[in-house]
Amino acid sequence: MSKVLETKGLTKYFYDPVKFQVLKGIDMTINHGEFVSIVGKSGCGKSTLLYLLSTMDTDYEGQLFINEELITGKSDKELAAIRNEKIGFVFQFHYLLSEYNVLKNVMLPGMKLGKLSNSEIEHNAMEHLKTLDMQEQALKMPNQLSGGQKQRVAIARALINNPLIIMGDEPTGNLDKKNSDLVFDIFKKLTLQEKQTLLIVTHDNDFAARTNRIITMEDGNII
Amino acid sequence: MNFKLIFNIAIHLLKARLKQTIVAAVGVTFGIAMFIALVSFMNGLNDLLDGLMLNRTAHVRLYNEIKPTLKQSIELSEKYKNSTNFISSIKPKDRGKAIYNSQAIINYLKQDNRIIDVAPKINVPVFFNSGTIEISGVINGIDVLPEEKLFKISDYVIEGKVADLIQNNSIIIGKGLADKMLLAVGDMIKVTSAKGNLASLKIVGISQFGIAEYDNTMSYTSLATAQKLLGESTNYVTDIQVKLFDITTAPSVAVEFQNKFEIDAIDYQTANSQFETGSTVRSIISYAVGVVLLIVAGFGIYNILNMMIFEKMDSIAILKATGFSGNDVKWIFVLLALIIGLVGGVFGLIFGFVFSSIIDVIPFETASLPTIKTYPINFNPLFYVIGIVFALLTTIIAGLFPALKASKIDPVEIIRGK
C-alpha cells in the first residue's frame, strides 16, 4: 500500500500577538484508498494542519511528503502545480468563483492543468455533476444555488483532476443533517468505487465514526 | 502558462466590473486623443513656420563677409613659425561684397546633382524717396526665373506679376512701404543708392510676406537693374543662393563650398538656429502635456485595479487554492491593465484622428499668411505609434503594482478569515 501523505515532525508557530506553538511535531501517514477523519476540540490546530498538508501554508518546520515525494521547500509555482493536480480541497464555505457558472467553476482546475481538451473536461465535469445529482444546475451562477448545492459543486471541482487525495475542512459544517448525510454518502461512494483517498476534518462525531480511521488531535498533538 | 485561460479569467473579472473599467479606459482614451490632437497641431504649426522660413531662405548661401584675414602674414614666416605671436589692432580687410568669378561658380554649381537650382542675388541697400522723406530699405536684385523656382515669390506678390520684373527699371515693393508712401502698381518710385546714384523705377507689383520688417523694407528688381543702379558690371553678384535636394546635408555642403571657392558659406541650420529652438520647445510642451494626461489616466487604472483586487480577494484565494500560481495571478491583472490600455488607447487614436481632422478644416485666414486657409495639422503616423506605445506603457506600469500585490495574496489568510 502506497503512502499518499506523510508528515515528519510537522511544527508550526504563530507569532502574533505572542509566540505560540500550534502544531507540536505531527507525524502521520495516510495510505492510498483510506477515508480518514480528523477530530478534536475547537482551536486544537486542525485547520492549521490541513493548510500545511494542502501546501497552501509553507511557513512551518518539519517535512511533508506527498506520494512519497518531499514537498517541503518547493517553489510557489511547483506547489501550485501540485495543488492543481494532486489535491482536491473542499472548504467549510463553498468558495466558488462568482464570475463563472457552475460548470465552468468545476472545469477551471482542469483547464489550468491542461492535460485534456476543453470538451473532454466539460464532459468529465458533467459526469461529476451527474453523480452529485447537480446536472440540472450546471448552467446556474453560484449565487443561484443553495448551500448544500454549492458544497456539491465544490466537491465536483475537487474531483475534476482525479486528485491523489481530497482534503476537506468541515465540508459539512454548514449543512443540515440531510445534506451532510448526502455529502458523506458521496465521500463513501468515492472511497468504495474509485479508491479515492480522503482526509476530512469534522466536528460531527457520527460522520467521523463512519470513516475508516479517526485521527484525534489535542493541543497540537495527535493522540 | 495557459495564456488563453488566463485571458479568459481576466475578461470575466473585467465583465464583473464593467462600469469602472469603462471609466478607466475612457481616461486613457481622453489622454491619448488629447495627446494626438495636440502633437499633430503643434507639429503642423511648426511645419508651417518652418515652411515660412524654409521657402524664403537658401539652404546654402555663398557671400563675402567683411572680416579680418584668418592667416596673418607673420604666421607665414618661417622664422616665427614656432613662436607665440601677439598681433594687436587688426582691421578687417575689405574684399568688396562682390563674389569674384561669380558666373563660373554658378555654372559649376548648376552641374552639381545634389543641387536643385542656383539663384544669384544682389543686395542693394537704398533709400526710397518720397518728397523730402527718405526711407531706408533694401532692393534685392534677382534672377527672376530661378528665384521663382526656388522661393516661389509669386505666392507673396499680392498685386501685379513677378514676370514683369524682366522689363528694365521695374520694381516690386513691399506692402508696408506701399502703404506708407501711398504708392500703387503703375506708379514710379525714386531710389537713391548708397553711392548716391539716383534712379526712377516703375512699380509692377506689391508683395506681402506677413513679416512687418520684410514688408516695410524689402523690394525686388531684376539683376540687370540692380547692377545698373550700383553702376557695376554685369558679373556683379553679392550672394549665390543654393537649394539642395537634401536639406540635412546643408552644413557639410556649406563647408565644402567654402573651401572650394574660398568664399563664405552659411547653411540653413546655422542661419536659423534660434528658429529651431522655438520648434523644439513647442514639441516638448506638447509631449509634456500628453504625458501628464496619460499619467492621470494611469492613476485611474491603478485605482480600479487596486479596487478590483480588494473586491476579488476571495476569487484570487480560490484560484490559488485550486492550483493557480502567484505568477498566473499576476498575469491576470497585468492582462486586465493591458486590455484597458489597448481598448482605451485604440479609441484614443481614433478620437485623436477625428479631433485633428476637425482642427484641420477650421478656417484660419490671416493677412500675414496668404497661402494658409485652415489651421495646420501634421498627420504623422509616428504620433499614433508613440500614442499607443505610451498608452500601453502607462497602463502596464499602473497595473504592475496591483498585479504584484495580487500575486502575493496568501490564500490561507483569506480562507482563515471567513
Ligand SMILES: Nc1ncnc2c1ncn2[C@@H]1O[C@H](COP(=O)(O)OP(=O)(O)OP(=O)(O)O)[C@@H](O)[C@H]1O
Ligand atoms: N493567524 C493566526 N494568528 C495567530 N493565531 C492563530 C492564527 N490562526 C489560528 N490561530 C490559533 O491557532 C490555533 C489553532 O487554530 P485552528 O484554526 O487550526 O483551530 P481548529 O482546530 O481548526 O479549530 P476549529 O475546530 O474551531 O476550526 C487556535 O488557538 C487559534 O487561535
Ligand SMILES: [Mg+2]
Ligand atoms: Mg478549523
